[in-house]
Amino acid sequence: MPGKAPLSQYPHTPRIAVNFALAVALVTSLQLPSKASATNHIHDQRVPIALLPDARKADFEARISQDISYRLSLHQLRSPLPLPASAMVSLDAASGRLVVDLGTAMGPYSLELELEDLQGEFLTSADQVTKGVAQVTGILLLFGGKDAYFYHPEAWRAPPPSLTPHSSINTKSSQKIAVTAGHGYYYHHGYKDWRLQRDWHNGMVEDLTTPNYALMVSAWLQIRSDVGAIYPRGMYIGIHQPSGKHWYEMGARYNLERAYPNNPEIWNSRKGSSEHDREQKEDVYSRPFFANHIGADAAINLHTNGDGDPTIRGARAFYQLKDSTSKTLGDRVLCYMREQVDTLDKYRDYLIDKSARDSNYAENRESKMPSVIVEVGFHSNPEDAAAMQDNDFVVAATRGIAKGYRAFSNGWDCSKFDIESISDVVANETESAPVSIDITGHPEIPITVEFEPLDCPAGWIDCESTIRYIVDPTTPMVTTLFCGRIPQTGTAIWRSRLRDFDGIVTDWATLSQTCINSDEKVPEDT
Template sequence: MYLWFPSDRPRERPTEQVRSDGPAVLIGAGHGYYYHHGYKDWRPQREIYNGILEDEITTQYATMLYGKLLPHNISAGWIREARFAGHQPSGQPYHMVAARYQIADKLPERPDIWHSLPDSSDSLRERDEDIRSRPLYANEVGAGALVHIHTNASDNPSARGTRVFHHMASAESSRLGSMILCYMRESIHSLDQYKDFPIDSASTPGNHGENRLAAMPSVIVEVGFHTNAEDAAALKDIFFMGHSMAGVAKGYRLFEAGEKCLPLKIDAPVRAEGMVDDNVVIPVSAQGFPDFPLAIQASRKNCARRCAVDYELADNPDEMAEIKLAYRCDEARVELIELTARDFSGVEAEPIEVSITCHPKPEP
């Protein structure tokens, strides 16, 4: 876990501000190269584990998150920009250096933001200033919310899963963190290979500098443990990356809209019946906040081919209230039907089953 707290940081959290003309959400890719005054060289803030350098992979996740926010007309900004120009004097690609140096380029007249520990002689002082510069910059530009993207680390290689941290004094940050976890769970668990990926149920309070110094809702999203081989494999998977960041984006959107955690779910009667040659109507209702259109399908359970029975689309919340699917009774029997739902972004509801009994027609 990310636990750097220099003793001379302010202990009070700023009063949360009302956003002015800043971005709705500011995205911070964790870490980046910094100058170490002890070794007198430039180095990443994290070591490579399981083929992952956190300082680098967080920029990829931040770019993905940015792309998931734009289609919803959400103004988003960067703390570490994804530019591929060179940075001097580090000799690193620009996107690989810590936020402290990028902010210094943007606001050279504001060393109080990027050089906020001028009296420190600690060899790690520029690393510590990097942590502080992120929320201080967000305060300066009037961001509405701040989302820091990290991968996690532990001395215990079996530690794994997604966690989110907020400052203990901020109820709104706690709500934002838990909404992000809710919709990361919905999105990640829609992928068959990640249905059991561990994701915390609620945001964890803490005193991390990135959150404590922020004057707006601010959370640290630890997407997975790069020190765990299974998590590391997921972190490098483009599908996991896309679904995890789609969940972060959706969690933020619904937090901003004042909604609650309501993952996609479908309901239907557990039994239905009809006569041979009749169409049995299966009324299905859905809840949640899908990206429309929402596709609802009925299929024969344990079927080898031609399994689909019926298919409907819901294009708005009103149509989710009752979707009517039909099953044609072609012979007298009992058949198990599986109902599934999938939205435009690939989020899937937990399948449910309906037992349909087809009775023989009475003899004339």
């Protein structure tokens, strides 16, 4: 099996960008968060659609249908597509997904990128209506009762095989992960100018925000998982001459044109088209085509979200319909993003979905490997936008996304870092005894062990809070407690908790420490 290709093999991945990201991540990784949550909270308490009473479900469907009709009316004002005035809407109890039927006339247009934006809007309608009550697991667009593949069978791809640890992932030293940053400047042939693909909201724009997230995710992947993270946008110093914009501001399509001039199938997929926005569409498709071209083991596509309703917020992940392997990747990304963001007290209420949602987006559909879209938050929501521009949040969120990939690759489940059991100890006066700790979860070494006394016998002078450090990840983990000089044999009660290098903190666990007075020494074979 070939080793990991050097970064210089990929002309679109200049070393200056990688080194900058590595430096930022290395600096931040050496600084423990000043505050951390004592427990890992579950923020999403929504129930499955199947558990809703029939009347409640019908009410939700009617209200979602009304909102979708309103959204369709707005799109009709500017869309070249023959959008209907309304749609058939249902919440499928078996799958939990939102099903929207746009009618037979829309079938030939079922893979148009505008429908991808509508998918997001429709799902947001469902989230808003069912807010805090039910979890909508994804969205399926139908066209006269048929899915998009009925009208475009050539677009169907079989999902990747179900994953067992390392079964479809190369060894770490040879893994390549495509980390893509959504959007960027493109040339509009109607207006004949260079323009961003998304609008500014709350002091940020998606096109110029995602490159920083991609750099940081790539850095964490390289530092902690020893995998090659490759990204298609030109994240380096320099000017794209036709537009006068910095390369890092440009859509991936243009950097891939420069890097792969002899492979126009990657970046010029709309050749011959007269569409004014053809280069924008080429940009979207260039990301999965690039991932396929380099033989990436997985793709993580980073975006921010937006909606006309500024109250909608939270992080989401999407995978292709019926792709269970990519669902696992999306679930792990959300799980460990939640874990890492929880280390910041100010963002412990940041909404992050518990599960990835299925959908039909080109970035996932066209990828031949496990692929997820990660929407970090809503730039249209002031609180989310403020968080996404805060370096503390960027570091924690990207560290979680990268850890989610590591969990996926290693076959880890989504488990809370906690103390499963901790041993009681017995030792002679002025001697130490080992404390054995079994844990759950996947902490980052080194680990700090905190001991606090709850009850100490009279006269014990060494019964004070203390800290130990564990650098061996082998479980059970082992540290020690020391018995000082004591007037008589007795037992102290302690509580202990662990804090990993990222600031993830377990719940408290209690243990007893029995210290034997020198006149009653413990036999050597005890």
